[in-house]
Structures are given as C-alpha cells and as structure tokens.
Amino acid sequence: MPPMFVPGPVDVAPEILAAQSRPMLPHRAREFEAIFHRAADKSRAIFGTQARVFLNASSGSGLHEAAVRNFVHKKMLVCANGAFAKRWHDVAVSNGKDADLLDVDWQSPILPEHVGQAVKGKGYEAVAFVHNETSTGLMNPAREIAAAIREASPDSLILVDAVSSLGGVEMCMDDWGIDFVLTSSQKCLALPPGLSLAAVNDRALEKAKTVENRGWYFDFVRLExxxxxxxxxxxxxxxLVYALDVQMDRIMTEGLENRFARHRAMAECAQSWAAAHGFGLYAPEGYRSHTVTTLVNTPGIDMAGLKAFLLERDMRIAGGYGKIKDTTFRIGHMGELTVADVQALLAAFEEFMGGKG
Ligand SMILES: Cc1ncc(COP(=O)(O)O)c(C=O)c1O
Incomplete structure (x- = not known):
C-alpha cells in the first residue's frame, strides 16, 4: 500500500476495505442494528465519553452545520486561528446565527485566558473551536480552553471540532467538560470518507430541545x-459502519496510549527533520500538531517538482491550505502510518533536495 502523507483522506487498511465491501444488510434488520450499536458504542472510547455518539452519513462539515442548528438559538462565539474554524464561523453565519468571531493570528494558539475574557458576561449560548487546525498544523490546548470557558461562562456549551485529531490524539470530553465533539472518518480513524461521528452529552441534547428550526437531517433530538x-x-x-466496527477493534488492539504515542513520534520525526533541513515550522513550539506538520518552504524548493518526484515513488504530500497555500506545504502523519513510513518520506525529500535542491 503506497503511503499517503496527506492530512486526509488517508490510507485505509485492506482489512477495513474488505469489511466495507461485505454484503449489504437492510438497515432495519436486527443484524445491522447490532453492528450499528456496537460501532457507536465502541467509538465512545476515542472521545473519552460516556455520552452518546451519533454516526452520520456525511463528512465532518455536516456536523459544523448540525452544531450551530441544534445548540444555538441566536448567539455564539467561534474562536478561530485557522481555515477550518473560520469555515465553522461561515457556517454559523450562513445559518442565520449571530456568531461572533474571536479572530486569532494563525501562528498563535487560542489562549485560554484570551477566550475567558472574550466570553465573560456575553451570554454566548455556545463557544466553538477547532482542536487541531489542519491548515496550520497547530494544536490548540483543548482542555485548558474548555476549562477557561467553563469558569468564565458556565452556561455556554463547548463545541469542539476534532476532525484531524480524534483517534490520534487524546480527547477526554467528559473530564474536560466539553459538550460536543465532532470528527470525520477519513483522518486519524483511517476509514474511507463519508462518515461523521458526533458525541453529544445530555446538557447539549437538552439545549437542543429548546432550539427552534433545527432542521431535519441533522436534528439530534430526532436522531436520538x-x-x-x-x-x-x-x-x-x-x-462505513461495518468498517468502523472493525476499525475500532483494531484501534483498541493497538491501544489508545500506543496509538497516541505513535502519532507523537511521527510528528517529532517530521518536525525535527524539518528544522534540521532549513524549513520553517508554521506552528509555534509547544503547539505543534501530532497529526499534521505544516512546513514553511523557506529553502524555496520547487514544490511541483517535489510532488512529482514523490509521486513516482508512490508517495503524496499536501500543499498549503487557505491563505498560506503558496508559502507552506503539509505532511500528514496520521491513521495507519508509522515512523518508518515518515522516515522513508524524508529520505525521498533528501534525495530530491540532493539532486535538485
Ligand atoms: C479541522 C477540520 N475541520 C473540518 C474539516 C472538514 O471536514 P470534512 O472534509 O470531513 O467535511 C476538515 C477537513 O479537512 C478539517 O481538517
């Protein structure tokens, strides 16, 4: 399987592809209901929650919309230091919500004290942020941000996009006081795209019951x-539900701690190599993602040439995203990849740079 170093969609293990293509069952059949129950139940472990997990036929963006429609009657805050949180804000505004934007520099983390000040006394029904910004390779301190919101504005729901972190980085939704976490299948869970997962606690579901015009498809009250x-x-x-059922077993066999350590080790490998070879790292130290590294092309290497060179070796990396599209590029190191895969990629980089660099 040629490794894909893009931050989603990622490589899917043959065993999972096989599980996905098992014969279909009618979804009202008992056999399928048992699988649906099992898959959702097992996936609670990666969210760190005892609450319910909804499995939805959509990509993660669908749940950005679900969140604003279910949990916000009028007023919310989105804290944004990257393209995906900015998108969440756009989704809120386009759904008619009165959504403020806490616009943070893309190279800075969202700081808990900053958020605490921004929410105090404002009566926000919900505060949303992205755990791991896939555009910048910056991981926000979710636990500390959630604590600051809880303290400054206890009634605000806390909504977290963990699209490019869940399953590769620790998430303790219940312990950290987070009410809603969303993710997509095609990132650290290493499933094909098309499934989104939403963990919704009781507080969030109760709030949803009071919100009008939740829509139909993503109405969590109806879904419940x-x-x-x-x-x-x-x-x-x-x-995809078949695939999740099997993949959750594979994930638990590896062990969550081992899985998180593997992602950390891949990040360290990519990031120390980048620093040693003259590339800038877009995200500041202490906040660099464990699942995706955004490199600044300081040496000015020919990106099109590099991508073509890698493709000849069956490897793919990703370009920059959003406003940093032309100055950065990204190495995804999530899902099924290993440190050895990342080392092979970096060796190919060196070969390219030695030849043409
Ligand atoms: C952090 C983050 N949020 C949201 C999304 C959107 O997810 P999807 O493409 O599954 O709709 C992405 C996609 O890359 C992402 O990285």
Missing part, C-alpha cells in the same frame, strides 16, 4: 429517538 433503537431516520452509510 432513533439512536436509542439502534437505528437512524434515514439510510445510514452501511459499509
């Missing part, structure tokens, strides 16, 4: 009445 019967109002992504 079906979920308790191990089903969904509309047709689920059956093949």
């Amino acid at each position: 009445t079906h979920r308790v019967k191990d089903t969904t109002p509309a047709t689920p992504a059956i093949g």
Whole structure:
C-alpha cells in the first residue's frame, strides 16, 4: 500500500476495505442494528465519553452545520486561528446565527485566558473551536480552553471540532467538560470518507430541545429517538459502519496510549527533520500538531517538482491550505502510518533536495 502523507483522506487498511465491501444488510434488520450499536458504542472510547455518539452519513462539515442548528438559538462565539474554524464561523453565519468571531493570528494558539475574557458576561449560548487546525498544523490546548470557558461562562456549551485529531490524539470530553465533539472518518480513524461521528452529552441534547428550526437531517433530538433503537431516520452509510466496527477493534488492539504515542513520534520525526533541513515550522513550539506538520518552504524548493518526484515513488504530500497555500506545504502523519513510513518520506525529500535542491 503506497503511503499517503496527506492530512486526509488517508490510507485505509485492506482489512477495513474488505469489511466495507461485505454484503449489504437492510438497515432495519436486527443484524445491522447490532453492528450499528456496537460501532457507536465502541467509538465512545476515542472521545473519552460516556455520552452518546451519533454516526452520520456525511463528512465532518455536516456536523459544523448540525452544531450551530441544534445548540444555538441566536448567539455564539467561534474562536478561530485557522481555515477550518473560520469555515465553522461561515457556517454559523450562513445559518442565520449571530456568531461572533474571536479572530486569532494563525501562528498563535487560542489562549485560554484570551477566550475567558472574550466570553465573560456575553451570554454566548455556545463557544466553538477547532482542536487541531489542519491548515496550520497547530494544536490548540483543548482542555485548558474548555476549562477557561467553563469558569468564565458556565452556561455556554463547548463545541469542539476534532476532525484531524480524534483517534490520534487524546480527547477526554467528559473530564474536560466539553459538550460536543465532532470528527470525520477519513483522518486519524483511517476509514474511507463519508462518515461523521458526533458525541453529544445530555446538557447539549437538552439545549437542543429548546432550539427552534433545527432542521431535519441533522436534528439530534430526532436522531436520538432513533439512536436509542439502534437505528437512524434515514439510510445510514452501511459499509462505513461495518468498517468502523472493525476499525475500532483494531484501534483498541493497538491501544489508545500506543496509538497516541505513535502519532507523537511521527510528528517529532517530521518536525525535527524539518528544522534540521532549513524549513520553517508554521506552528509555534509547544503547539505543534501530532497529526499534521505544516512546513514553511523557506529553502524555496520547487514544490511541483517535489510532488512529482514523490509521486513516482508512490508517495503524496499536501500543499498549503487557505491563505498560506503558496508559502507552506503539509505532511500528514496520521491513521495507519508509522515512523518508518515518515522516515522513508524524508529520505525521498533528501534525495530530491540532493539532486535538485
Ligand atoms: C479541522 C477540520 N475541520 C473540518 C474539516 C472538514 O471536514 P470534512 O472534509 O470531513 O467535511 C476538515 C477537513 O479537512 C478539517 O481538517
């Protein structure tokens, strides 16, 4: 399997592809309901929650919309230091919410004290932020941010996008006082795209019951009445649910701590190599992502040439994203990849730089 070093969609193990293509079952069949229940139940471990997890047929962006429609009647805050949080804000505004933006420099973390000041006395119904910004390779201190929001504005729901961290980095939703966490299948969970997962605690679900115009497809109150019967109002992504069921077993066999350590080790490998070879690291020290590294192309290497060179060796990396598209590029190190894979990629970089660099 040629390794893909892009921050999603990532490589999927053959065993998972095989699980996905097992014969379809009707989604109202008992056999499928049992699998649906099992897959959702097992995935609670990666969220660090005892609360319910919804499995939805959509990519993660669908849940940005679900969150603002379910949890916000009018007023919310989005804290943004990257392209994906900015998108979440756009989603909120386009759904008619009165969404303020805490606009943080892309090379700075979202600081708990800053958020605490921003929410105090404002009556925000919800505060949203992105755990791991896939555009910048910056990981925000989710636990500390959540604590600051809880202290300064106890009634605000805390909504977290963990699209490019969940399953590769620790998340303790219940212990950290987070009410809602969303993710996509095609990142650290190493599944094909098309499934999104949402952990929703009781406080968030109670709030949803009071919000009007939640829509239909992503109405968590409606979804809950079906979920308790191990089903969904509309047709689920059956093949992806099969795949999640098997992948959760693989993840638990590896062990969460081992999985997180593997992601950390890959990040250290990529980031120390980048620093030693004259590349800038876009994210500041102490906040660098464990799942994606955003490199500043300080040496000015020919990116198109590098990408073509890597492709000949069956490797892919990603360009920059959003406003830093032309000055940065990204190495995804998530999912099934290992330190040895990252080392092979870096050796190919060196070969390219030695030849043309
Ligand atoms: C942090 C983050 N949030 C949201 C999204 C959107 O997710 P999806 O493409 O699954 O809709 C992405 C996609 O890369 C992401 O990295």
